[in-house]
Amino acid sequence: MSLYEDIGAERVEKILRTFYLRCFEDVMIGHFFFEKDHEELLKHQLAFTIGMLGGPVSYQGRALTLVHNPLPIRPPQFARRRMILIETMQAEGLEQGLIDSWISLEEKLKSLILKDQSSCQS
Ligand code: HEM
Numbered sequence: 001m002s003l004y005e006d007i008g009a010e011r012v013e014k015i016l017r018t019f020y021l022r023c024f025e026d027v028m029i030g031h032f033f034f035e036k037d038h039e040e041l042l043k044h045q046l047a048f049t050i051g052m053l054g055g056p057v058s059y060q061g062r063a064l065t066l067v068h069n070p071l072p073i074r075p076p077q078f079a080r081r082r083m084i085l086i087e088t089m090q091a092e093g094l095e096q097g098l099i100d101s102w103i104s105l106e107e108k109l110k111s112l113i114l115k116d117q118s119s120c121q122s
Pocket residue numbers: 029032033036041044045048061062063064067068071073077078079081106109113
């Protein structure tokens with residue numbers, strides 16, 4: 001059984017919707033999402049996450065490096081996003097084991113999201 005099935009389709013979608021609403025308004029990372037199409041973003045993100053959790057969708061969107069490379073995302077901002085995701089899952093009543101499994105899948109993507117910090121000038 002996949003993590004996606006363990007969590008359930010409805011809960012995955014509900015968590016992501018709430019999570020993104022919080023991200024868009026967040027003082028540390030909200031500015032990255034200014035002037036982006038929030039519904040479109042959510043659609044891609046949902047497809048990506050379903051695939052990542054072993055669900056029946058394969059993500060057809062742009063590569064994560066391509067999308068995030070122009071954004072100067074720093075490690076504390078990556079950590080902030082993770083905290084918002086954990087809080088959203090907890091508020092939804094997700095079991096700790098499922099939270100840990102989801103988070104560990106996202107942690108593997110860190111190098112695709114963050115720029116090479118050694119060449120970062122600001
Ligand atoms: C602090 C961390 C992150 C920030 C600030 C961030 C921000 C963004 C922004 C602003 C976009 C829209 C880009 C555009 O349309 O030009 C985007 C797209 C996206 N992000 Fe992130 N992101 C972060 C981490 C992640 C992580 C960890 C994942 C994977 C789990 C992810 C998955 C995606 C996907 C699938 C898209 C849609 C790509 C597309 O439109 O084709 N992001 N992100």
